[in-house]
Amino acid sequence: MSETTYLEAIRQALAEEMAADPTVFLLGEDIGRFGGAFKVTEGLLDRFGPERVIDTPISESGFVGAAIGASMMGMKPVVEFQFIDFMANAFDMIVNAAGTSRYRWGQKVPLVLRGPSGGGVHGSAFHSGNPEGYYCHAPGLKVVAPSTPSDARGLLKAAIRDPNPVIFLEHKFLYRRIKEELVEGDGIVPLGRARIARAGRHLTVVTWAAMVHVALDAAAALAGEGIELEIVDLRTLKPMDDEAVLASVRRTNRALVLSEEPQTGSFAAEVAARIAELAFGFLDAPVARLCCPDTPVPYSPPLEAAYLPDVPKLIAKARQLLAY
Amino acid sequence: MSQAGKGFGPLHPAAAAARDLLSPSDLSRERQLELYRWLALNRAVEDRLTNLYRQGKVVGGLYSSRGQEAISIGTACALAPQDVLAPLIRNLGALLVRGIRPREIFMQYMARGGSPTGGKDCNLHFGDLSRGVMAPISMLGALIPMMAGVALASRLQKVDRVALTYIGDGGTSTGDFHEGMNLAAVLQVPLVVIAEHNGYAYSTPTDRQMRIRDLAQRAAAYGIPASIVDGNDVLAVYEATRRAVERARAGGGPAMIEVKTFRMKGHAEHDDASYVPAALKAEWEAKDPIRRFERHLVDRGLASREELATIVAGLQRELDEDVAFALDSPLPPAERAFDGVYEPGEVTA
Ligand SMILES: Cc1ncc(C[n+]2csc(CCOP(=O)(O)OP(=O)(O)O)c2C)c(N)n1
Numbered sequence: 061m062s063e064t065t066y067l068e069a070i071r072q073a074l075a076e077e078m079a080a081d082p083t084v085f086l087l088g089e090d091i092g093r094f095g096g097a098f099k100v101t102e103g104l105l106d107r108f109g110p111e112r113v114i115d116t117p118i119s120e121s122g123f124v125g126a127a128i129g130a131s132m133m134g135m136k137p138v139v140e141f142q143f144i145d146f147m148a149n150a151f152d153m154i155v156n157a158a159g160t161s162r163y164r165w166g167q168k169v170p171l172v173l174r175g176p177s178g179g180g181v182h183g184s185a186f187h188s189g190n191p192e193g194y195y196c197h198a199p200g201l202k203v204v205a206p207s208t209p210s211d212a213r214g215l216l217k218a219a220i221r222d223p224n225p226v227i228f229l230e231h232k233f234l235y236r237r238i239k240e241e242l243v244e245g246d247g248i249v250p251l252g253r254a255r256i257a258r259a260g261r262h263l264t265v266v267t268w269a270a271m272v273h274v275a276l277d278a279a280a281a282l283a284g285e286g287i288e289l290e291i292v293d294l295r296t297l298k299p300m301d302d303e304a305v306l307a308s309v310r311r312t313n314r315a316l317v318l319s320e321e322p323q324t325g326s327f328a329a330e331v332a333a334r335i336a337e338l339a340f341g342f343l344d345a346p347v348a349r350l351c352c353p354d355t356p357v358p359y360s361p362p363l364e365a366a367y368l369p370d371v372p373k374l375i376a377k378a379r380q381l382l383a384y
Numbered sequence: 385m386s387q388a389g390k391g392f393g394p395l396h397p398a399a400a401a402a403r404d405l406l407s408p409s410d411l412s413r414e415r416q417l418e419l420y421r422w423l424a425l426n427r428a429v430e431d432r433l434t435n436l437y438r439q440g441k442v443v444g445g446l447y448s449s450r451g452q453e454a455i456s457i458g459t460a461c462a463l464a465p466q467d468v469l470a471p472l473i474r475n476l477g478a479l480l481v482r483g484i485r486p487r488e489i490f491m492q493y494m495a496r497g498g499s500p501t502g503g504k505d506c507n508l509h510f511g512d513l514s515r516g517v518m519a520p521i522s523m524l525g526a527l528i529p530m531m532a533g534v535a536l537a538s539r540l541q542k543v544d545r546v547a548l549t550y551i552g553d554g555g556t557s558t559g560d561f562h563e564g565m566n567l568a569a570v571l572q573v574p575l576v577v578i579a580e581h582n583g584y585a586y587s588t589p590t591d592r593q594m595r596i597r598d599l600a601q602r603a604a605a606y607g608i609p610a611s612i613v614d615g616n617d618v619l620a621v622y623e624a625t626r627r628a629v630e631r632a633r634a635g636g637g638p639a640m641i642e643v644k645t646f647r648m649k650g651h652a653e654h655d656d657a658s659y660v661p662a663a664l665k666a667e668w669e670a671k672d673p674i675r676r677f678e679r680h681l682v683d684r685g686l687a688s689r690e691e692l693a694t695i696v697a698g699l700q701r702e703l704d705e706d707v708a709f710a711l712d713s714p715l716p717p718a719e720r721a722f723d724g725v726y727e728p729g730e731v732t733a
Contacts, residue, residue, distance in 0.1 A: 118557045181444075
């Protein structure tokens with residue numbers, strides 16, 4: 061089998077689920093003949109036709125609302141946002157209409173809301189969002205953020221089959237930068253289960269999406285000094301795999317949460333709080349966070365580099381924790 | 385979308401009927417040459433940006449207003465100094481008229497420390513209210529209610545200040561557009577909205593964006609008067625804007641002007657726009673607003689070809705300096721990433 065990019069893996073998941081289930085259909089801006097701003101849906105219009113790959117007007121609140129309605133009637137819409145930042149335009153629909161339905165009146169809303177998130181490509185404030193904190197906060201939503209092509213495919217397939225609204229954050233920095241051979245068959249990756257991306261015994265780094273790769277690079281660099289980081293890739297943020305995180309912390313006795321969000325009110329804060337609450341007795345040092353500063357995402361390369369967590373910043377933070 | 389070309393043609397009656405003649409105008413020769421200079425500068429700055437982009441000097445995307453320059457220039461020139469204008473990405477010309485210098489724009493696109501945002505934001509995402517410019521927002525439609533608020537403040541403060549902003553055909557599909565228009569109508573504030581009907585929103589032709597032919601119909605739904613103007617006729621755009629601005633200034637409330645035009649390049653420089661039928665593009669190429677205005681000036685004896693060439697040569701020399709200046713200017717220092725989130729000023733007991 062040949063190597064598949066993260067982006068192709070997402071396209072493959074969409075195509076496979078559409079082929080397997082006639083109720084799955086796509087909605088979004090420029091996703092038809094144009095194949096989407098990042099070309100994720102390229103070729104799907106030819107294959108599945110305009111009733112299943114639907115170009116929408118620029119009406120985020122409108123097409124998310126329509127997706128919710130269609131979903132309640134037995135369809136499975138997969139909505140693409142041109143940039144994940146534009147999900148904010150449909151915030152009310154997502155948080156108030158989709159998120160609360162099952163709880164309020166027992167009506168399920170099987171729906172996937174997906175799109176490119178994250179920074180590192182000089183997109184500046186309106187095109188670099190990491191909105192996981194907002195949506196994890198809202199009850200009733202599941203939130204997924206894959207870091208590898210296999211996970212992107214397997215988690216997206218699971219998200220489409222899930223009977224709940226799932227927010228699927230694709231990190232645009234990874235789209236064409238990482239490749240791997242995908243497993244044959246379904247390759248489903250269940251929602252809510254973390255993976256150990258690298259085993260180690262000195263410090264647990266809990267992270268997701270593009271930051272997994274920063275953590276892996278830092279771990280490789282520190283391995284030369286005999287320092288072994290254990291990297292937990294959460295994959296699904298909500299529901300979070302507490303047990304995988306706690307088990308790792310019980311082994312290493314130190315924890316650092318690495319995230320590409322502005323720090324205050326981040327999902328990273330929730331992860332850190334859970335570790336402190338549930339594994340306090342195992343900790344040899346306070347739980348640490350390495351996040352972005354509380355600023356909008358800057359544009360100029362030196363500013364964005366200063367803003368984003370990277371290998372040197374992670375190594376410095378890890379050393380602090382190990383020396384505690 | 386294969387029928388895009390067919391569906392698109394009838395959407396533009398004004399433009400389809402457009403002859404080479406521009407609208408009659410009482411503007412003096414000097415004012416008309418001024419309009420010409422801005423048009424030529426708008427295109428020249430964007431051509432320089434395209435070169436810089438191809439050299440890999442532009443950080444991020446580049447959005448062109450080629451073919452739509454008459455809209456930015458005609459509208460911005462119809463404002464008074466105290467008015468406030470909010471551009472979108474295809475309104476670089478309007479910024480130039482408001483006094484933004486080309487070197488600021490070059491630095492901004494190249495993410496330099498000396499750019500208007502100090503490298504914090506990109507392309508035309510900056511503002512300066514001292515020059516009457518509000519910074520654009522990427523989330524399409526957002527500027528309509530914001531500018532309704534700018535106009536509302538004029539009324540509350542009893543000052544003579546009109547707000548003007550732009551929206552693309554695609555942008556008029558957003559909820560914010562509709563909420564903002566309705567609010568402006570109900571409050572009867574001095575807001576002028578320029579709706580740029582340029583055929584496409586990214587790859588989506590307007591007939592896949594809405595089932596009405598004219599954007600002007602959108603305004604009618606809110607009781608806002610709208611006119612339809614040939615957007616490649618700078619004099620017509622100028623006159624229509626002047627009328628709407630005067631009316632708003634006199635307390636007549638909001639107005640919309642639909643300008644029929646065409647996006648002559650892709651959505652951004654990375655997009656080759658292969659989804660646009662070649663014939664449609666060629667048809668609009670012939671209506672190039674700058675070439676048309678040149679013919680108008682020459683045919684009416686307002687300027688000779690040589691005079692126009694001298695104007696262009698002069699501004700090209702200025703741009704040589706501006707580009708060199710921007711290229712020589714440094715990227716911002718990393719620490720700037722962390723400052724400036726809050727306005728200083730503490731409230732004490
Ligand atoms: C709310 C929102 N959704 C999506 C986008 C992404 N986007 C940026 S420009 C664009 C097309 C805009 O088309 P139009 O309004 O017709 O303006 P034009 O580019 O033709 O000038 C889209 C979809 C956005 N900026 N805002």
